[in-house]
Amino acid sequence: MDASALARFEAVVLPHLDAAYTLARYLTRNAHDAEDVVQDACLRALKYFEGFRGDAGTSARAWLLAIVRNTAHTWRGRHRGDALATEFDEAQHSDAVADDNPEGVLLQKAAKETLDRALERLAPEFREVIVLRELEGLSYKEISDVAGVPVGTVMSRLSRARARLQDALRKEEGS
Amino acid sequence: MTHPGFEAQLDAYLDGELAAVDAGELEAHLAQCAECARFRDGRLALRAAIKARIPAFQAPDTLRQRVRASLRTAASSSAPRRISLAGWWRPLAMAASLAVVAIGSWNLALQRAAGSALADDVLASHIRSLMPGHLTDVLSSDQHTVKPWFNGRLDYSPPVYDFAARGYPLLGGRLDYVDGRAVAALTYGRRQHLINVFLWPAARGPSAAPKTRDRQGYHLLHWTTADYTYWVVSDLGLAELHDFAQMLQQADSLAR
Numbered sequence: 422m423d424a425s426a427l428a429r430f431e432a433v434v435l436p437h438l439d440a441a442y443t444l445a446r447y448l449t450r451n452a453h454d455a456e457d458v459v460q461d462a463c464l465r466a467l468k469y470f471e472g473f474r475g476d477a478g479t480s481a482r483a484w485l486l487a488i489v490r491n492t493a494h495t496w497r498g499r500h501r502g503d504a505l506a507t508e509f510d511e512a513q514h515s516d517a518v519a520d521d522n523p524e525g526v527l528l529q530k531a532a533k534e535t536l537d538r539a540l541e542r543l544a545p546e547f548r549e550v551i552v553l554r555e556l557e558g559l560s561y562k563e564i565s566d567v568a569g570v571p572v573g574t575v576m577s578r579l580s581r582a583r584a585r586l587q588d589a590l591r592k593e594e595g596s
Numbered sequence: 597m598t599h600p601g602f603e604a605q606l607d608a609y610l611d612g613e614l615a616a617v618d619a620g621e622l623e624a625h626l627a628q629c630a631e632c633a634r635f636r637d638g639r640l641a642l643r644a645a646i647k648a649r650i651p652a653f654q655a656p657d658t659l660r661q662r663v664r665a666s667l668r669t670a671a672s673s674s675a676p677r678r679i680s681l682a683g684w685w686r687p688l689a690m691a692a693s694l695a696v697v698a699i700g701s702w703n704l705a706l707q708r709a710a711g712s713a714l715a716d717d718v719l720a721s722h723i724r725s726l727m728p729g730h731l732t733d734v735l736s737s738d739q740h741t742v743k744p745w746f747n748g749r750l751d752y753s754p755p756v757y758d759f760a761a762r763g764y765p766l767l768g769g770r771l772d773y774v775d776g777r778a779v780a781a782l783t784y785g786r787r788q789h790l791i792n793v794f795l796w797p798a799a800r801g802p803s804a805a806p807k808t809r810d811r812q813g814y815h816l817l818h819w820t821t822a823d824y825t826y827w828v829v830s831d832l833g834l835a836e837l838h839d840f841a842q843m844l845q846q847a848d849s850l851a852r
């Protein structure tokens with residue numbers, strides 16, 4: 422790759438570094454890991470850059486975020502081996518969110534439920550749609566591209582995740 | 597909430613993602629349903645709380661520097677060495693640029709040859725896929741299983757359709773390597789025949805009708821949509837393969 426191609430890459434991609442870092446922060450829940458994920462994702466993006474066509478309806482931002490998202494999921498599989506390293510099971514995780522009934526959690530946790538804690542505890546597939554929508558301002562279509570799920574799924578995940586956060590907020594205000 | 601089906605719709609409405617017609621209906625409903633109006637107010641409060649308390653982050657300067665440095669390293673390690681055009685190289689460079697002008701007229705012929713090399717590539721991948729154990733990496737007739745499987749394996753998310761109802765069931769997908777890049781390959785069945793569909797993001801604008809090539813008893817169809825370059829290979833009869841290609845094109849144009 423010559424210097425001008427690198428310069429083009431930097432001009433297109435680096436303006437979205439804050440967005441990339443924000444997504445990585447919420448997916449890894451850790452500042453240090455988020456930096457590693459972002460760096461790794463940028464290197465991957467550089468490798469794929471020739472395949473990226475800005476005119477195909479994908480914004481550079483959504484494109485980079487998709488790579489960050491995939492990098493974070495791979496990272497989680499490697500470092501934590503937690504729930505979502507394996508294939509995501511819509512039904513199972515929907516239940517996980519639905520069953521996570523706030524009263525039970527509150528009794529069990531005695532500690533005060535806060536909005537940010539509720540967000541952290543969402544399953545990653547639900548957390549990411551909230552971050553992509555509320556913090557990154559992506560459209561449903563863009564979120565669908567980033568997360569690789571149909572728009573209908575984006576819609577229902579967002580709604581479920583919000584219901585969960587809303588419960589947390591209510592509890593917080595009520596306590 | 598007595599209208600559970602409404603929640604996701606209401607969220608979509610508040611996100612400005614609902615079609616105008618549906619949004620109109622919803623607004624009419626909101627005006628007369630206190631419960632749904634309460635739900636909306638709750639969501640607006642949640643949105644405000646998220647805005648106020650869930651921060652977006654700024655990438656630290658150290659990260660910015662680290663990323664730049666690693667990009668430089670990665671870019672220079674993959675770059676061919678550049679030869680300086682100083683001194684006595686100049687006349688040679690001039691001669692070379694004259695040669696480029698002369699070669700220009702060969703471009704068309706070269707492009708045709710490149711298309712032919714690509715067809716060879718696609719056919720080789722098709723034949724390789726017919727060897728035992730090579731057909732699919734993800735074995736599923738469910739398009740919603742196959743499509744996400746590509747996620748993280750490719751830098752694009754290929755459209756996946758199932759035409760089982762029309763006699764061309766989806767059998768699965770795999771990663772393949774064509775034209776110097778990793779591409780999505782989808783496998784469909786038609787009676788005892790197999791059809792491989794290769795697709796990757798298009799470099800050029802859409803082409804009209806599929807072009808046909810015949811190689812070693814196989815048919816290859818090739819076309820380009822606004823988004824993807826398609827190659828379809830099979831030993832299936834040409835008429836049926838054209839039918840299949842048409843289904844794909846229709847599905848694509850509906851999905852847009």
